[in-house]
C-alpha cells in the first residue's frame with residue numbers, strides 16, 4: 181500500500197473493473213479512472229463474447245460500455261470515471277453532444293471525453309454550460325490546451341485536459357515538455373482546467389508527472405504494478421527526468437510558447453496530426469470489437 185498519498189490524483193487507465201479493484205487493493209485507493217474505445221475493446225468480457233463468435237451491434241457495444249463504467253464507478257474516488265464518445269473524423273459537435281449527454285447519465289461521477297478538435301471543443305463549450313463535466317482528450321500541443329481553457333471558461337466544475345505523453349515520445353518528441361508547458365501557461369489562468377497526464381508508459385513518466393505537479397495522471401495498471409514492485413518511489417528534489425526513448429536516444433525538446441488565454445478559442449492553431457491519428461485508432465479499435473464495418 182502507498183503510505184503517503186501524492187498530491188497528484190492517480191487514475192487507472194483501463195477498461196476492466198476487476199483490474200481497477202486489483203489496483204485499489206495494491207495502492208489502497210484509486211482516485212479515478214479513464215476509459216476509451218481502445219481500452220474497452222480489450223475488456224476481458226467483451227473479448228470473450230467476440231471469441232465465442234458473437235458480434236456486437238453498436239447498441240450492444242454501448243450497453244457493454246455502460247455496464248463497465250457502472251461497475252467501475254463505485255470503486256473510485258472524486259476524480260470520477262472518464263467515458264469517451266465514439267467520434268470519427270466527420271462526427272459533428274451535435275452528434276458528440278448527444279452521446280455525451282446520454283453517457284453522463286450512466287453514472288453519478290462521469291467525465292465525458294471529447295477530442296481536442298474544433299467539433300470536440302464546440303461540444304465541450306455547450307457541455308460545460310449544461311454542467312456536464314468534460315475531459316478533453318488527445319491533446320498534443322499547448323495551443324490545444326489554450327483552446328480548451330478558452331472554450332470552457334466559466335465552467336463550474338473542473339475541466340480536465342489530457343496531454344498524451346507517450347505518443348509524442350513515440351515520434352521522438354519530449355511529451356513531458358507539453359505537460360510542463362501547459363502547466364506553466366495555466367499559471368496565469370483561473371485554475372478551472374486541471375492537467376491530466378496521459379499515455380503514461382513507464383514509471384519515469386509517472387514520477388515526472390508527479391514532479392511537474394499535475395493535478396491528475398492516468399496510469400495503466402501494468403505501470404502501477406511496476407511502481408509498487410519498486411516500493412513506490414517518489415520524485416525527490418533532486419529528481420531529474422531523463423527524456424530518452426526506449427533505445428536511450430534523447431527526445432527532442434518542445435519549446436514553450438507565449439499564448440494569451442484570453443483569446444477566443446477558435447483563434448488557436450489546434451490542428452495536430454496525432455489527434456487525427458488518435459481518433460482513427462480509436463475508431464479502428466472500436467470497429468474491431470463490432471467485427472463488422474460500422
Ligand code: G3P
Nearest residue numbers: 193346347378379380398
Ligand atoms: O490515457 C491515454 C491512453 O489510454 C493512451 O495511451 O499508451 O495508447 O498512448 P497509449
